[in-house]
Amino acid sequence: MNDLIKELYQEIILDHGQSPRNFGECDPHNKSADGHNPLCGDNLKLTFYINNEDVIEDIKFTGEGCAISLASASLMTEKLKGKKIDIAEEIFSDFTNLVSGSSEDLKVLNEEDSLYALKGVGGFPMRVKCATMAWHAFKSALKS
C-alpha cells in the first residue's frame, strides 16, 4: 500500500467515517446550517446550541458523504463541543489552513490534535472541499 493513501486515510479517519460521532440533531438548538458539495452531491445538516456564556454546549450533524467529509464533520463536533465561539472561530481558520497545505502559522491547533489527521487532504486538492464542508456550514450557521 502506498504512503499517500495511508496518509489520507489514517485509521482515525476511517473510524470516524464509518462510525461518525455526534450524529443526529441537537434538541434544543439555536443555530443550524446545511452544508452541500455541489461537485459530488454530498450534504449535511449541522445543529448546535450556544448558551448565554457563548459556549457551544452541544453540536451534532446528520448527512451523507464520503469518509473524508463524514470524518471531518465528526472530528469537528468533538473538537468544538464545549468551546467558546471566539476559540471555535480560531479553530476554523486553523483547520482550513491545515487542509489547504499551509500548516505553518496555526494558532490553536497542534500535531497532538485529532484534526491533524486530516492534513493529508492537502495532497489531494480535489478533496479539500470534502474536508471543509462541515466547517463552512459551521461558519455560516454562526452568521445566521
Next chain:
Amino acid sequence: MLDIKKIRGDFPILNKKILNNKDLIYLDTAASAQKPKVVIDEINSFYSNNYANVSRGVHTLSVESTFKYEDARKKVQKFINADSEREIIFTKSATESINLIANSFASKYINEGDEIILTVMEHHSNIIPWFLIRDKYKCKILFANIDSTGNIDQKHFESLISEKTKLVSITHLSNVFGTIVNQEIINMCNNAGIPILLDGCQSASHIPIDVKTLGCDYFVFSGHKLYAPTGVGVFYGKENLIEELPPYQGGGGMIADVSIDGATFTDLPAKFEAGTPPLVEAYGLGVAIDYVNELGMSEISEHEFRLTNYALDKMQDLDFVDIHGANENKHSIISFNIKNVHSHEVSSFLDVEGIAIRAGHHCCQPLMKHLSLNSTARLSFGMYNTEDEVDIFINALKKCRDFFTK
C-alpha cells in the same frame, strides 16, 4: 483492427507518470478525451502561421483563417452526415448549443401550458436550460422514467406525448449508464410530428453518427470529448427548421444590415454565430475529425464496445461491485459502486494507482435521486484504452475493497 500501440504513441499525455510514478491509465474520456499530438500541433501552427479574425477582413491572414474555419464546418457536416454545411453552427460548448435551441425555439414556439419532454437521466446541461425556459414561458417540463436496465421506459415516454408536446430533448448515449437511446423513441416523435433534439455529447465520440438515419431534428455535441480542444461545440438543426428560428445572441458577424432604427440578420449559419467564433478550436475539431476518420469511427466504436464488455465480464465476477443498469446495450461507459465505499474514496484510491476515473453525480442529480444514490464511480473508454489497463483497474478495485472494508 486498430493498432492501439501506435494510437497510444499519438497521445503525448499517456507518457505521464502519476503521483507514485505510476503509468497513467486514463478511464475518464466521458468527462473529456485526451488530445492527439496532431491536434495540439495544428493549433500551434494555426496561431503561428495563419491566425487572424474570420469573415471580416480581406487581407491574406483573414482569408486563410476563414478558409480553415469553414473547412472545419464541412468536416463536421460530413462527420454527422448533415445535408448542408448551413446546418452546422459552431458554439463554445454543447451546453451553449442546448441553450441556443432552447431560447431560440421557445421564443418562437413555446407558450404557457405547452410541454417539453426530457428523461430523468439527462445531464444538467439538458435540464437547466429548459427549467429557465419554463420559468420564462410558464410551460411544463415532463420527465420520462427509466427502467432498471438504464433505458427509457418506453410506455411511460409514450404516455407523456400529447398535443401539448412541443419538443423532446434526450440524451443519445447516457453519460451514466452508457445506454444508447432506442430508435423507437425517435420514431415515436417523428410519427407524432414532434421535433426531437438528441444530446450527442457521449455518442459522437463512441458511435458513428448519421443524423438523417437517426431521424433527429436537432443534434448537439462538444469538441473536447471527441479528441478536439475545449471551447468548441456543435449545434446541428435541419435547415428548414432553423431557418425559421430567430437568432440566439446578437453581435458582430450575424447581421445583414444595421442602422440606428434596427437590424436585419444574415443567413445560416452565421445568423447563430454572433461575435468572434472559437475559430482555432473549430479548426482543431476538424483536425480531430480527420484523425478519427483515418482510423475509422466504426473501428474505434468496435474497439471500445469490446473493451466495455471485457470490463463488464470481469466486474460482474466481483461480488463487492454494483454495476448500474443492465450489461446489455452499454457502450464505453460503466457506472458502479464498491459496496459500502463512497465513490470519492474509490477515485482517490485509484488515483494513487495511476488510474483516472470519475466520481460523483456526473451532473445527473435527478438520476441519482431516482436511483437513491449519493454518487457513483464511473469508468469510460477512449480509443487509446487497452485490456491490460482494464486488468490493472480490476486488480486496483480489489485492493481498494480490501483497504476500506478489511
